[in-house]
Amino acid sequence: MKILANDGIDPIGKALLEKAGFVVDTETVPQDQLVEALKNYDGITVRSATKLRKELIDQVPNIKLIGRGGVGMDNIDVEYARSKGVAVVNTPAASSLSVAELVFAHLFTGIRFLQDSNRKMPVEGATKFNALKKAYAGGVELQGKTMGIIGFGRIGRETAKVALRLGMNVLAYDLYPAEGTLPLTFQGGVSVEIPFKTVSLDEVIANSDFISLHTPFADKPILGAEEFAKVKQGVGVVNCSRGGTIDEEALIAALDSGKVAFAGLDVFDNEPTPRAEILQHAKISLTPHIGAATNEAQERIGVELASLIIEHFNK
Numbered sequence: 001m002k003i004l005a006n007d008g009i010d011p012i013g014k015a016l017l018e019k020a021g022f023v024v025d026t027e028t029v030p031q032d033q034l035v036e037a038l039k040n041y042d043g044i045t046v047r048s049a050t051k052l053r054k055e056l057i058d059q060v061p062n063i064k065l066i067g068r069g070g071v072g073m074d075n076i077d078v079e080y081a082r083s084k085g086v087a088v089v090n091t092p093a094a095s096s097l098s099v100a101e102l103v104f105a106h107l108f109t110g111i112r113f114l115q116d117s118n119r120k121m122p123v124e125g126a127t128k129f130n131a132l133k134k135a136y137a138g139g140v141e142l143q144g145k146t147m148g149i150i151g152f153g154r155i156g157r158e159t160a161k162v163a164l165r166l167g168m169n170v171l172a173y174d175l176y177p178a179e180g181t182l183p184l185t186f187q188g189g190v191s192v193e194i195p196f197k198t199v200s201l202d203e204v205i206a207n208s209d210f211i212s213l214h215t216p217f218a219d220k221p222i223l224g225a226e227e228f229a230k231v232k233q234g235v236g237v238v239n240c241s242r243g244g245t246i247d248e249e250a251l252i253a254a255l256d257s258g259k260v261a262f263a264g265l266d267v268f269d270n271e272p273t274p275r276a277e278i279l280q281h282a283k284i285s286l287t288p289h290i291g292a293a294t295n296e297a298q299e300r301i302g303v304e305l306a307s308l309i310i311e312h313f314n315k
């Protein structure tokens, strides 16, 4: 059996597949050459870069399995592939913590203006140190503030757990209202269950000091001009979910007016070429879609993907 890991796979996952007798190629084939290349494979694994659309799936009937190393499958025509008998699998839980921690990297950045000082210090730090010191005063703390979470699935809940550990309050909304407890484990294995109950989207929007999005790709933005009009003055907004869930123009307007104090963005409209106004905005902390890109998450993803592939082909 031959697998093309077109967006790469963690070496441990690759080794597990090879031990089980699979040949695994990890060299990325450009999108426009995939039809030809895939004729030599039984399965393909991707992350979010490679697109597996109907037209391609139709032309490679020899492909029996598509493995998504990660969560979002908006780059794959999943239902269509399954209707053609192709197995489609992903690793929905493996990267939750990494994404959640990136949310806080953006939050800590935003509350102390690091996105701007990291740009200005190399240029002005030696000549205008005291002016910059003054410019970046007025930071705030996270403890005691309210973290609004839109989308309370695995990643949303992991984000809530980090917020709770930091002493924040959590307000969460999900399309499917939910109630339960979140387990928090501390040093020495001490564990506590924190009760939660989701609230309405309006409540999250109106009452949060920081808002983080954790929903799948949506055709219509969840946060647009109407919603930014209702947020607390000076809210911080983080998006590590999918481009398209925030109306970027409305966000820029809200940042410029001061209604939104800062934004942390890991995902963008038009990836991989986000617009210049976003890339150059002094109030936006930027990362290039790296939510799942920690060594730990990629190892978990690779191992899980390998076991899903082995299980599928050994059935």
Ligand SMILES: O=C(O)[C@H](O)COP(=O)(O)O
Pocket: 047, 048, 049, 069, 070, 071, 072, 073, 095, 241, 289, 290, 291, 292, 293
């Ligand atoms: O959906 C996901 O798992 C994340 O967006 C990560 O995407 P990536 O595998 O392309 O980094």
